[in-house]
Amino acid sequence: MPRDEQALRATVEQSAAVLTAAGFPRMPARVLMALLVAEQGGLTASELGEQLGVSAAAISGAVRYLEQIGILHRVPQAGSRRDRWEFLDDAWYTALMAKSPVYGVIAELGDRAADAIGDEQAAGSLRAREMARFYRFIDERMPDLMREWEGLRER
Template identity: 45%
Template sequence: MRDEEAARQSAERMAMMLVDWGFPRMPARVLMAAMTADEELLTAADIGERLGVSPAAVSGAVRYLIQLRMLIREPLPGSRRDVYRLPPDAWYEITALKGALFKVLAGMSDETVQALGEQTAGGRRMATMRDYFLFVEGEMPKLLERWRKHKADNGLD
């Protein structure tokens, strides 16, 4: 049986953990409200009610989450309002989206290595950073493929 108060507190703790990692506060709270909801489709009013904030406070957060592909906006048939839902695999989506960032960071790190010289202390640190991001970028497609296989093998789709 669902314990609403325990679920709300747990969702808030998860949101605050995301905030500690650098995620904006309201988008983190909105994301956790959507993740823990039993309903698949939520309006801004539904989310605001769960969080104790106005629907207007929710609007900026949902725009942010839509840009990250962590929420999908759909029109509510017969209404001027929209509903929001999580994509089928939100965490996969954001991880895949961040893959391009690793390549950019590797390129920028390499530019800095070239400017500093690889034999300087700063150049060596930047070369390590570059090599790390190149490694992560190369491994990410394999890791995401392993996740897809794991989901299929374990009936998580």
Template identity: 35%
Template sequence: MITGKGAAVERQPEQGHDERAVSDFVERFAAELVVAGMGRMPSRIFSCLMAEESGVLTSAELSERLQISPAAVSGAMRYLIQIGLVAKEREPGSRRDRYRVLNDVWFESLTRRDEILLRWIRVLKEGEATVGTGTVAGERLAESAAFFEFMIDELHGMLGRWREHRAGPAAGE
């Protein structure tokens, strides 16, 4: 059962799952994502997809399970797709869209951050040149660019170590 605005909707029970506990988890995880800065609707939808065994739901299913409007689902999905946490796909043999969260969503999301960070670095360096190299503002912008360059290098190393960790001990031999 997933709840929203005081209403409750029954889900098809997944074998061995306490539906109330799953619903509570969805809302708890969504609340944590909200605290971290994500909007409430995207947080609830993402949490619902994460807790779904298949990781795939249609807009109608999300709307029903979370007791939210189709417009709320649509707006939240645009955001989740834009930040790379959810993918939109066509339901086989249908014109209906469905939304999928990847099993390795965090890895994929961080992998895509390179592009964003590289754009930030470029703009920060342009900003440094614009406000003046050696000025206080220029130093602040240069420091920010240097931080993001460092972060990219560290992120690459961390993601490589994660791949090795996930592959298990045989990968390191």
């Protein structure tokens, strides 16, 4: 039982707002943050709906989205249909930052644009190639970074 329920809820909403501002869909962000601060064992869909003051349908959509992204997983409860939802404890942020193939994709598109331009010396081509190189670099270094974090994580 939290010491300061009021402040906790406020922080959940603020964190969700930050994610939303960063382009993350609103409802999934709220669910995500609610589960972040949840007790061991996660929450059921109806508990989430109650905490956030939204309909069951909204929760259903949000958890489906988050599960697909690979940030959440459903924990079936033995002998009950009230599944609980919880974090992939240690993996969710690495999933968020590293597993996303978006960097590689962007690099690919940069190269394709340069190819379409044709003249390798054209300003646009140079920029596109450099973008490709940059995102390729990020794409390669990110796993290293995550490994470094894993090491740090154990203390």
